[in-house]
Amino acid sequence: MFNSSPITSWEGAEAIFTYADSPLGMAVCFWIMTAMLIVPLVVSYQAEEQAEVDHQ
Amino acid sequence: MTPEEMQAAIEALQGLSNTNLEIFYYWCTAIMILIHAGFLMYEMGASRVKHSLASGTKNILAFAFMIPTFYMFGWLIYLSMWQGFTYDPVWGEFGLPMSAIMGPNMADQATGVFWGAFTLFACTTASILSGAVIERIRMASFVVLAVILGSVVWNLAASWGWHPAGWLVTNYGYHDAVASGVVHTISGFFALGVLINLGPRIGKFNADGSANQIRGHSLPMTITGLMLIVVGFFGFIGACVLYNYGVGGGWTNIYGGPTTLSAYLFNTLMAVAGGIIGCYACTRDPFWMMSGALCGVISAAAGLDLWYPPLAFAIAFAGGYLGPWAAKQIEKMGIDDAVGAVAVHGVCGVWGLLAVGIFLGGYPGFSSWDGFDVPSINMKGQVIGAAVMVATGFIPGYVLSWIFNKLGVLRAGDGVQRDGMDSELEGVAYPEEIRSQ
Numbered sequence: 001m002f003n004s005s006p007i008t009s010w011e012g013a014e015a016i017f018t019y020a021d022s023p024l025g026m027a028v029c030f031w032i033m034t035a036m037l038i039v040p041l042v043v044s045y046q047a048e049e050q051a052e053v054d055h056q
Numbered sequence: 057m058t059p060e061e062m063q064a065a066i067e068a069l070q071g072l073s074n075t076n077l078e079i080f081y082y083w084c085t086a087i088m089i090l091i092h093a094g095f096l097m098y099e100m101g102a103s104r105v106k107h108s109l110a111s112g113t114k115n116i117l118a119f120a121f122m123i124p125t126f127y128m129f130g131w132l133i134y135l136s137m138w139q140g141f142t143y144d145p146v147w148g149e150f151g152l153p154m155s156a157i158m159g160p161n162m163a164d165q166a167t168g169v170f171w172g173a174f175t176l177f178a179c180t181t182a183s184i185l186s187g188a189v190i191e192r193i194r195m196a197s198f199v200v201l202a203v204i205l206g207s208v209v210w211n212l213a214a215s216w217g218w219h220p221a222g223w224l225v226t227n228y229g230y231h232d233a234v235a236s237g238v239v240h241t242i243s244g245f246f247a248l249g250v251l252i253n254l255g256p257r258i259g260k261f262n263a264d265g266s267a268n269q270i271r272g273h274s275l276p277m278t279i280t281g282l283m284l285i286v287v288g289f290f291g292f293i294g295a296c297v298l299y300n301y302g303v304g305g306g307w308t309n310i311y312g313g314p315t316t317l318s319a320y321l322f323n324t325l326m327a328v329a330g331g332i333i334g335c336y337a338c339t340r341d342p343f344w345m346m347s348g349a350l351c352g353v354i355s356a357a358a359g360l361d362l363w364y365p366p367l368a369f370a371i372a373f374a375g376g377y378l379g380p381w382a383a384k385q386i387e388k389m390g391i392d393d394a395v396g397a398v399a400v401h402g403v404c405g406v407w408g409l410l411a412v413g414i415f416l417g418g419y420p421g422f423s424s425w426d427g428f429d430v431p432s433i434n435m436k437g438q439v440i441g442a443a444v445m446v447a448t449g450f451i452p453g454y455v456l457s458w459i460f461n462k463l464g465v466l467r468a469g470d471g472v473q474r475d476g477m478d479s480e481l482e483g484v485a486y487p488e489e490i491r492s493q
Contacts, residue, residue, distance in 0.1 A: 005418040005433075010314055017319070017364040018415055026364060033366040036330070036373045040337035047340060 074165045077299050081169035087291025088176035090284050092119050095183040097281030099190055100485075102272035102343075102395050106476025107191040108485045114195060118182045118202040126175045128153055130207035134174060137215040138222045147221075173295035177214075177239060180292065182206030184243035185453075187395035189250060191257050191270075191477060194468050197460050204456060205246050213448045214238045217441055220312050221428050229421060229431035230441035233309045234296045234320070236358035236408030241445035244402020247393070248386075249453025253461045256392030258473050267387050270394070275343060282346040286328055289353055293320050293360065311430055313422045315361040323368040327356035330369035334376020344380045347400055351379035354404040358438075359412045362419060371411045375404045402449070406442050413438030 006021035007013045019025030057065070096115050103111040122130075136148030149155060150167070157167040182202035189198060217224040218238040224230035232238055261267055272278055297317060300308045309315045331352015336345040355375025356368045363371070382399035393399070413435035421430045431437070460466040472479060 002415055003418050004415055005420070007420060009420055010422050013314065016314075017362060018367055019364050026366075029364055029366040029370060033330075033369045033373075036333065036337075036370060040333050043337055044340070 073299075078165045078169055081173055081295060084291040084295040085169065085172040085176050088173070088180070088288050088295065089291075091176070091180050091288030091292065092183060094281045094284030094286075094288055095186065097277050097284065099187045099281075099395070101274040101277030101279075101281060102187065103190050104270070104476075105273045105485060106478055108273060108478065109481055109483055110195070110477030111186075111190045113481060114190070114193075114198050115183060115186050117195065117199050118186055118206070119179050121199050121203050122179045122182050122206045123175055125203045125207040126178045127158070127171070128207075130178055130211050131158075131171050131174060133208060133211035134215050134219070137212055138219045140216070140223055177235070177292070177295070178206040178210060181210040181239050181243045184240070184397055184401050185247045185250065188247040188393045188397035189254055190394045192468055192473055193250075193254055194465055195480070197465050201250060201453070201456060201460075204452060205243060209246060209448060209452050210239065210242050213242045213445055216444065218310055220310075224437070224441050224444060225311055225430055226428045227431075228437035228440050229434050230437045231311075231412050231416065231419075231433045232358045232409060232441065233311075233315075233361045234293055234357035236354055236405045236412075237441055237445040239405075240354045240357070240401040241405030241409065241442065242449040244398050244400070244405055245446050245449035246453035248391070248398045248402060249450045249455075250457040251391050251393055251398070252454060253457040254467055256390070257394065258470060260392045261390060265390065267392075279342055279346045282349065286349050286353070289328075290324065293324055296320075309361045311422075313361070313430070319361050322365045323356060323360045323363045324353060326363075326365045326369040327352040327360070327372035330372030331355065331376040331379075334373035335380060336376075337373075338377050339380050341380075344396075347379060347396060348376040350400050351375040351404045354401060355408045355411065358408045359416050362416055367415065371408075371415070375407055378407055379404055402446075406446065409438050409442040409445070410435075 004018040004022075004025065006019065007016055019029065092115070096112055099115055100108045100112045132148055132151035132153070135151040136144045138144065138147065150157065152158065157164045158171070161167070182205050185202060185205055186198070214235075216222045217230050217232055218235060219225065222230075257270060259268060260270060294317070296310055297307045297315060297320065298310065298312070300306055300312065300314075307315050307317060328349045329352070331348040331350065332345055333348070335341075335348025335351060339345065352372030352375050355378070356363060356372045360368070379396065379399050382403040383393065383396040386393055386398055391398075412433060416433045417435050419433040421432045423429055457466055468477060478485065
């Protein structure tokens with residue numbers, strides 16, 4: 001659907017992963033992953049702050 | 057070097073290669089047994105004290121019954137039914153239990169280790185049902201259902217979609233490298249069919265339809281068990297690659313497409329992490345956080361050979377969100393899935409198949425190691441494959457459990473459930489330390 005294949009043939013193929021030929025595609029995936037690491041930590045901080053308030 | 061010496065050297069190298077591969081698959085199979093150690097801890101921990109031994113016994117018996125039945129007919133079905141419901145005697149000959157290669161044979165270093173690996177795949181498939189039905193299913197009926205799932209149903213689906221000649225592969229380009237569909241979707245929807253007829257645990261639902269949370273007796277045991285399952289997955293995934301003896305050699309995926317073990321390792325680790333973090337982010341529940349590892353691996357499994365690792369992480373993260381949400385929806389439908397097996401394996405399995413259609417569409421086809429031309433990966437093939445997996449899992453699970461229910465042999469009586477399923481066994485899980493609830 002996203003035309004993410006970097007190869008048109010298996011003959012002599014090397015980097016075969018999705019978006020291997022697209023720096024933009026790789027960058028988008030990379031930054032999405034980064035956001036997915038940060039957001040849960042923010043949520044965790046918020047939940048812990050609330051727990052501190054609830055248990056005073 | 058003379059031509060004779062060259063030939064001798066080639067034969068010696070081939071012999072060494074065979075031995076190394078035999079060692080590789082032997083240890084993959086051994087590591088896969090950790091999946092069952094994990095399932096054992098996971099399901100016992102998720103049970104209340106009075107049911108914990110029965111849950112463990114059920115799990116061990118499924119493992120034990122699966123091995124001989126897979127030898128009797130499971131391997132045969134996988135090898136020979138790739139055309140649909142038609143038996144292929146050429147392939148089938150290799151799986152007949154009376155075949156010369158189905159036992160110690162000095163001319164064959166491959167059949168035993170591949171049979172062993174597939175037997176453990178079958179055991180895993182059957183164990184997925186096990187957790188969903190704890191605390192109320194009758195032991196013998198469970199074993200029969202597990203054998204049908206692990207030694208018949210799964211094998212049929214694997215022959216269609218996880219075999220170099222399978223009709224889903226060669227006709228539609230279905231791609232399911234590490235079994236999101238043929239193991240997880242099949243077993244998840246088989247479990248759903250059984251759960252509909254089995255009914256909920258006593259006290260799970262109130263008269264108004266709202267659900268109560270029934271907590272297992274040891275969450276630490278459950279979480280540790282889940283981590284053991286993750287360890288076992290690395291054996292499972294290792295056994296999903298094959299070695300190409302053709303020109304150039306090298307590893308291939310289950311269909312004969314080129315790959316490397318490194319590809320699988322990159323993406324498996326990323327998927328485990330993505331699933332855990334995704335589940336933690338949406339639930340902050342330790343049970344679901346660790347189940348998230350399974351959600352993640354199952355969501356990314358179908359394309360583990362091809363993902364860009366951060367994309368594998370993102371797909372697994374989405375699976376980590378999807379699993380608990382789906383479990384909640386299934387509970388709202390009045391279905392009591394004690395460990396969320398339908399959501400984790402069934403729903404995330406379907407997501408994994410569709411994710412391949414969304415993100416991997418367009419990868420070129422190749423000639424499978426059985427000589428068939430495999431079409432390029434495409435969304436239509438993945439949707440058809442997902443629908444086939446859902447139906448192939450659900451229909452036999454529902455029909456068989458409906459028959460068992462009509463015969464009155466599916467569900468334990470209320471008295472036994474109230475006193476504990478362990479009351480039917482010798483032994484007590486915690487004789488002094490913990491009072492039974």
